[in-house]
Amino acid sequence: MPKIYIIDVTNRDGVQTARLGLSKLEKTMVNMYLSEMGVFQSEFGFPTTKHETNYLRANLRLAELGVITPLRLEGWLRAVTSDVELAFKMVPEIKHVNLSISTSDQMINGKFKGKKTRKDVLNDMTAAVDTAYRLGAETVGVNAEDASRTDLEFLIEYGLAAREHGAVRLRYCDTLGYDDPFSIYETGRALAERVGMPIELHCHGDLGMAVATSIAGARGVIDGGQDAYINTTINGIGERAGNADLIATVLALTKSKSFAGKYELGSPIDMSKSWKIAKFASYAFGVPIPINQPGVGANAFAHESGIHADGILKDPHNYELYGCEELGRGDAELVETGREICAGEYSGISGFSHIMSDRMAWHFKDKEEAQQVLELVRYANVLSHKPLVEEELLFIARYPHTARRLLTLTPLGDGTGPDHILNPLQQDDAL
Numbered sequence: 001m002p003k004i005y006i007i008d009v010t011n012r013d014g015v016q017t018a019r020l021g022l023s024k025l026e027k028t029m030v031n032m033y034l035s036e037m038g039v040f041q042s043e044f045g046f047p048t049t050k051h052e053t054n055y056l057r058a059n060l061r062l063a064e065l066g067v068i069t070p071l072r073l074e075g076w077l078r079a080v081t082s083d084v085e086l087a088f089k090m091v092p093e094i095k096h097v098n099l100s101i102s103t104s105d106q107m108i109n110g111k112f113k114g115k116k117t118r119k120d121v122l123n124d125m126t127a128a129v130d131t132a133y134r135l136g137a138e139t140v141g142v143n144a145e146d147a148s149r150t151d152l153e154f155l156i157e158y159g160l161a162a163r164e165h166g167a168v169r170l171r172y173c174d175t176l177g178y179d180d181p182f183s184i185y186e187t188g189r190a191l192a193e194r195v196g197m198p199i200e201l202h203c204h205g206d207l208g209m210a211v212a213t214s215i216a217g218a219r220g221v222i223d224g225g226q227d228a229y230i231n232t233t234i235n236g237i238g239e240r241a242g243n244a245d246l247i248a249t250v251l252a253l254t255k256s257k258s259f260a261g262k263y264e265l266g267s268p269i270d271m272s273k274s275w276k277i278a279k280f281a282s283y284a285f286g287v288p289i290p291i292n293q294p295g296v297g298a299n300a301f302a303h304e305s306g307i308h309a310d311g312i313l314k315d316p317h318n319y320e321l322y323g324c325e326e327l328g329r330g331d332a333e334l335v336e337t338g339r340e341i342c343a344g345e346y347s348g349i350s351g352f353s354h355i356m357s358d359r360m361a362w363h364f365k366d367k368e369e370a371q372q373v374l375e376l377v378r379y380a381n382v383l384s385h386k387p388l389v390e391e392e393l394l395f396i397a398r399y400p401h402t403a404r405r406l407l408t409l410t411p412l413g414d415g416t417g418p419d420h421i422l423n424p425l426q427q428d429d430a431l
Helices: 024-037 048-066 080-092 105-110 118-134 152-164 181-195 210-223 246-255 271-285 306-314 349-361 367-384 391-398 400-407
Strands: 005-006 041-045 072-078 097-104 139-145 169-174 198-205 228-232
Touching: 005 246, 024 041, 024 271, 024 367, 024 391, 041 048, 041 228, 048 072, 048 400, 072 080, 072 118, 072 367, 080 097, 080 118, 097 118, 118 139, 118 152, 118 367, 139 152, 139 198, 152 169, 152 181, 169 181, 169 210, 169 228, 181 198, 181 210, 181 367, 198 210, 210 228, 210 246, 228 246, 246 271, 349 391, 367 391, 367 400, 391 400
Parallel strands: 005 041, 005 228, 041 072, 072 097, 097 139, 139 169, 169 198, 198 228
Antiparallel strands: none
């Protein structure tokens, strides 16, 4: 039977959320956490965006050296030949890309304003796919933006054209959250059967159904004989009402009545990492986890009603589908209430060395090394506008040259030639 894979798009769609964003170090930590969980792929950024270049190349280097593994890193591009050419000039190491173009009549007419026809959409997409492979891509996926409002016959034509040119997946974008579980099941199955290639489901929560439509669409794709790929974001962060939440989606796939034990994940997900990744994303984005968020909300395992409390004490399965321990919850958390030494943009060497050695058991070989890492930590605090968590401090201490890449945002030249490769990028002997 075909399988279901998770492609997380926090570092692409999530960071596009109005009024929110992540520093490049925070995006890197997200990739590392996703890799620890066993997520198949991260859509980790925009290869044609100049301020992303150092971050993208640094993360690809981390993947090459086995630091970020088994997670696959994939970039998002418009399905425009010039964008593909620019992407491979700016980030020549990239191997996996998704190319996107609008396919609905609404967007062809309302967005392109008569400058493109359906034929132009097909031609642009296939030319972009050909260019990506010519420039060294290993896999190319194609996105049908606003697919849920696209005529099905044209969507099939679009998918067949993509497959003919070597695309490995068709991304079905429910861009406005227009689908419901019933409609997307039928469409997903039809696409799988008639296009004959894996289908990716990208669902938004404008009507509150992003998780439901994602898993229903995946079921349709599998019943149609193809692998299904579901797009998620951590804590459901995303444009407007957000995307399908990573943890809720995996819980639905592994615990719900019609899925548990019947549909198989293509790569196992370590759900014990859920609490850590949800907390980090909440802190990094500055968005509290909703109290009733599945699995990770403050009330997800809270019981007050007398009947419920009595039942849970007798047997947790009376009122819980899964245990808090499965998601990495249940341990006590230490909160400082007295004296505390913090690392920030104005920290000194004594306080910083104390934090690293006493709290995290990290020892520098000499004072010079400690000073160099402290300087990077100061800059990282300036860029994130908040104190770094312990794992960010440890990342900088372990991979100082990579951290310098992530913190280097000063533009040089036009961003398309050798002068764009800043000096810190040359210092990667160790990382």
